[in-house]
Amino acid sequence: MPKTKIFSGKEVSEAVYKNLQPRISRLKQQGITPGLAVILVGNDPASQVYVRSKGRKFNKLDLFSETIMLPVDIDEDSLISKIHELNNDNRFHGILVQLPLPKHLDSNKILFEVNPKKDVDGFHPVNIGKLALGEPQFIPCTPKGVMRIFDHYNIELSGKHVVVVGRSNIVGRPLSILTSLKTSYANATTTICHSGTPDIPKIAKQADVLIAAIGVPEMIDETYVKPGAIMIDVGINRVEDDSEKGYKLVGDVNFESVIGIATAITPVPGGVGPMTIAMRVENTVEAAELDL
C-alpha cells in the first residue's frame, strides 16, 4: 500500500506568519497597526469558535482586531449602517462579515456594502470580478490557503485535472476560478461538481487533484478517488459523539478510507483550517499596506 503524505496546514501557516513578520514590522514603523473588524450576527456556536480563534491569532501577532456582535434579529438597514461606519473607521483595514448570516438578511446585498479596499474576504462583486479576470486584489481566504498548500509542497497544477466538489461562493467557486487561471501557479483543467451532478464519483475518480468542499461529513470515500490523487479536505463539520465536548470535527473526506490510495491529503483539523486564518491575516496586512 503506498504511503499517504499528510499536508500540514499548521506547518504551512507557520511559514506564512514568518514571512509576514517583516511586512508587519515595516507597517508598525510607519505607525500602522493592521486592524480587522469582524461582524458577527447572532450566536451560531461554530461561527463563534471560528471568530474567537481568529481574534487570538491577531492578538498573538500584536495586530488589532475587534468583533462587533450584533443581535440575530438585526434589520438590513442597521447592519448596512454599521458596515458604512466601519468603512470610514481608519483603525480597520479589513472588514469581515461572518457567514452564514441569518436567513432574513440578503448576504449578497450586505457584502456589496463593504468597501472593496477593505474586503479582506474577497467576497465583494468587484473583487470576485477581478479574480475572474485573472487580476485578483483580495483572494478569498480558504481558496488562497489551499493554493498556498500546493505552493509549499511544490504541487504543480499546470496540465493536471482538478476536480472541485462543491460550488459555494466562499470556497468551491473561487477555487474553480483560481486553479484554472492562466498563471504559473495554476493552469489546471478544472471540473466543478455539485449537488446537481448525477455521478460525482465517476468524475472525481478522474481527478489528479481532488478538492472536497461540499460540507457533508465524510462523504468522499475511496469510491471517489483515483489511486495516486492529491486530496484537499476543506470541510470542517461537527458530528456528535460521546466525548466530553459532545462532538468531534470531521472533514468532507472519510480520511481512513483514502489512506493508502491518495498520494497526499490534508487532515481535519490541522489542514486547511489554519490556512484560512493565516490568509485572513495576510489579506489584512495587504489591506494595511494600501495605506503606505
Ligand code: GUN
Ligand atoms: N464562514 C465560513 N468561512 C468563512 C469565511 O472565509 N469568511 C466569512 N466571512 N465567513 C465564513
